[in-house]
Amino acid sequence: MRVWPGIPAPLGATWDGKGVNFALFSEHATQVELCLFELVDAVQEMHRLPLPVCTDHVWHAYLPDVRPGQLYGYRVSGPYAPVQGHRFNPHKVVLDPYAKAIGREGRWGDTLFGYRVGSPDADLSFDSRDNAASAPLAVVSDPAFTWGADRPPRIPWHHTRLYALHIQTFTQGQPAIPAPWRGTYLGLTSEAALRHLTTQGCTAVALRPIHAGLPARCPVAGRQPSAWGNMPLGLFAPAGGYAARGGPLTAVQQFKIMVSRLHGAGIEVLLDVVYTPTAEGNHLGPTLSLRGIDNAAYYQLAPDQPRYYRAAPGAGNALNLEHPRVLQLLMDSLRYWVTEMHVDGFRFAGVTPMAREHATVDRGGALGTLLHQDPILSQVKLMAAPWGGGPSGVAGDNGPESWGAQPGPDRALVRRGGHGDQGPWAA
Numbered sequence: 433m434r435v436w437p438g439i440p441a442p443l444g445a446t447w448d449g450k451g452v453n454f455a456l457f458s459e460h461a462t463q464v465e466l467c468l469f470e471l472v473d474a475v476q477e478m479h480r481l482p483l484p485v486c487t488d489h490v491w492h493a494y495l496p497d498v499r500p501g502q503l504y505g506y507r508v509s510g511p512y513a514p515v516q517g518h519r520f521n522p523h524k525v526v527l528d529p530y531a532k533a534i535g536r537e538g539r540w541g542d543t544l545f546g547y548r549v550g551s552p553d554a555d556l557s558f559d560s561r562d563n564a565a566s567a568p569l570a571v572v573s574d575p576a577f578t579w580g581a582d583r584p585p586r587i588p589w590h591h592t593r594l595y596a597l598h599i600q601t602f603t604q605g606q607p608a609i610p611a612p613w614r615g616t617y618l619g620l621t622s623e624a625a626l627r628h629l630t631t632q633g634c635t636a637v638a639l640r641p642i643h644a645g646l647p648a649r650c651p652v653a654g655r656q657p658s659a660w661g662n663m664p665l666g667l668f669a670p671a672g673g674y675a676a677r678g679g680p681l682t683a684v685q686q687f688k689i690m691v692s693r694l695h696g697a698g699i700e701v702l703l704d705v706v707y708t709p710t711a712e713g714n715h716l717g718p719t720l721s722l723r724g725i726d727n728a729a730y731y732q733l734a735p736d737q738p739r740y741y742r743a744a745p746g747a748g749n750a751l752n753l754e755h756p757r758v759l760q761l762l763m764d765s766l767r768y769w770v771t772e773m774h775v776d777g778f779r780f781a782g783v784t785p786m787a788r789e790h791a792t793v794d795r796g797g798a799l800g801t802l803l804h805q806d807p808i809l810s811q812v813k814l815m816a817a818p819w820g821g822g823p824s825g826v827a828g829d830n831g832p833e834s835w836g837a838q839p840g841p842d843r844a845l846v847r848r849g850g851h852g853d854q855g856p857w858a859a
Contacts, residue, residue, distance in 0.1 A: 433468075433479050438494030440487040443764070444530025444668070445504065445572045451496035452572050454504075456528065457489055457757050458726040460518060461510045464491035467525055467564070469503035472536045472680070475565035477525070480507065489757075500574035501681065503535040504528070505567055508725050512546070514555050517728035517738030519719060521546040523560050525567035526724040527665060529761060532768075534644045534669050535571030535680040538720060546719035555715050555739070568646065568665065568720060571680045575772055582692045584776050585700050587635045589813070594702070595629060596779075598640035599674050616676040617686040621693035629699060636700035636813070638779050642687075644669040646711040646720065663748075665711040665720060667765040670773075691774045700776035702813055703769060707762060709748035715740050717748065729755055753798055762799065767808050777813025 438453045446453045454466055464486075467477035483491040505527060510520030524546055527534075542549040543563035551557035603609050603619025606628065613619040620626075620637075629637065644666035675683040691701050712723045722730035732742040732750045743750040752758050769775045803809050 433481060434496055435481055435484060436494040436496065437485045438492040440485075440490035440492050442530075443490065443760075444528060444532065445570065447500050447572055447574050451494055452498040452502070453492065453494045454483065455490050455492040456483070456506055456508075456530075456725065457729075458491060458508055458510070459489040459729045459757075460726050461491065461508050461520065463509040463522075465507040465509075465522070466493065466495075467505045467507055468498070469505070469535075469564075469569055472503065472569075474503075476562075477505075477564055498572060500572050501679075502572040503569045503680075504572065505564075505569050506725065510726075512558055514547075514715065514739045515737075517733045519546050519555075519723050519727040521558065521719060521724055524563050524719045524724050525569070526719065527568045527721040528570045529666075529721055529725065529730075530668055530764070531570030531644075531666050532573040532575075532668050533571045533681050533684050534568060534666055534672050536567075536569040537644075537672065538568035538646050538665075538718075539566040540646075541566050544718040544720065546724060570666075570669075573681055573684055577685065577688050579688070579692060579774065582695050582774060584774070585635070585695060585698050586776075587698075587700055591635060592700075592813075593633050593635045594638055595632065595634040595636070596638040596640070596704075599642065613676055616674050617670070617683070617690040618676045620690050626693070626697045626699075630697055634699060636702055636776070637694065638702040638704055638815075641704050641706050641781075642671050642674065643667055643705070644671045646718075663709055663711040663713075664706065667707065667761065668768050687773060695774070700813070701774075702777040702779055702815070703775050704779045704781050705766075706781050708750045709743065710751070713748040714743075730758055730761075759798055759802065763802055763806065763809070766803075767806070770808055770812055775812075777815070779815040 438455065440455050443455045443457060446455075456464055458464060464483045466479075466481045466483055468479040468481070470478045481493065481495075483493045485492055505525035507522045507525060508520055509522040511518040512520055524544075538544060541563075543559070543561045543566055546559060547555040548557040548559045599617060599620065600615045603616065603625060604614045606614070606619070606622075606624050608624030609619050609622045613622055641664065643664035645664050670683045670687040672680060672683045675686050694701050710722065712718060712720050717723070728738065730752055732752045732754075734740045734742045741749040751762070753762070766778065769778075803814060
């Protein structure tokens with residue numbers, strides 16, 4: 433396998449028509465190895481390739497022999513010192529945070545954890561068992577798609593009628609949708625779904641979180657994992673479980689088809705985004721991606737006890753938006769959904785940990801400021817959902833400046849329209 437130096441940008445796996453450039457940010461790593469898998473059910477990688485160059489904490493390489501469809505992950509070496517905030521474990525294959533598609537969902541088991549589950553030392557112990565057979569894997573994608581004449585509807589705020597829905601529950605509840613399409617992205621492209629939305633006067637749909645995640649590991653027998661996607665794992669990847677059929681790249685293609693068909697019906701597409709907590713949870717959670725790539729850089733850690741996370745009560749963890757590379761991760765993700773997936777805006781739910789500066793919520797925090805100034809994201813619809821969380825919790829209207837609809841009665845109408853599947857809006 434030929435390995436060339438490559439370049440540090442863009443981050444992620446980028447197919448240029450001739451080969452693939454791989455780039456991964458890790459500030460505290462001592463080595464990064466790219467792992468290439470041959471099959472979805474492979475128990476071990478077929479190639480383990482050390483990335484030869486590190487530029488400004490970005491490890492990178494160019495592989496001229498790799499093509500779209502290639503399954504991959506990373507092994508990242510560095511200190512395993514939880515009391516100092518470091519949780520590197522090269523025995524664990526971790527997911528690229530810039531993965532555009534998930535090639536294999538993680539399979540729950542004790543080997544997904546960086547520590548020895550059940551040890552009296554808890555997360556201070558170290559698990560040397562290999563997780564290659566069960567780790568979630570990314571897949572190299574080709575962004576090519578025939579959008580044709582697709583254009584954003586750009587409905588003015590004062591004409592917006594928002595219908596909040598969950599793809600799975602909405603399409604499964606429409607008997608006129610073809611059975612193979614129920615519960616999927618394609619279900620929203622059916623004549624029955626489009627007719628229902630348009631006859632309701634809907635001009636925009638807000639999709640409940642569709643970012644790729646990991647089903648909850650049920651602590652109680654008989655309890656079903658949450659299907660609501662509130663703990664993301666892949667910020668760029670649409671959930672594969674909503675694809676009607678096909679291989680790991682099908683979800684990307686079908687999501688684009690869905691957006692194109694909705695636009696054709698004059699309906700905008702907004703995404704609910706929940707960036708914290710992630711699927712890795714608190715200090716006793718699994719090592720799936722960011723934790724194993726660079727825990728101290730990606731997450732907010734308690735200043736006096738970096739073994740633990742600084743997060744809102746019950747959140748488990750919060751991304752470290754004081755780090756420029758973490759801010760870049762979120763901004764790159766949002767821009768990707770707009771430029772490559774053609775979505776028309778975002779509804780930020782549970783945004784308190786992102787806007788929080790220590791004990792208060794900063795309306796002009798870094799993320800809000802960047803969104804307001806970004807030439808792409810400042811032109812799409814941005815909504816802040818209400819949130820709680822004690823004295824520093826705020827309501828939707830107290831989100832970052834410039835978020836939400838135009839002033840007046842229609843603004844409240846749109847805001848109240850985002851809280852359920854039972855109807856398009858509340859009067």
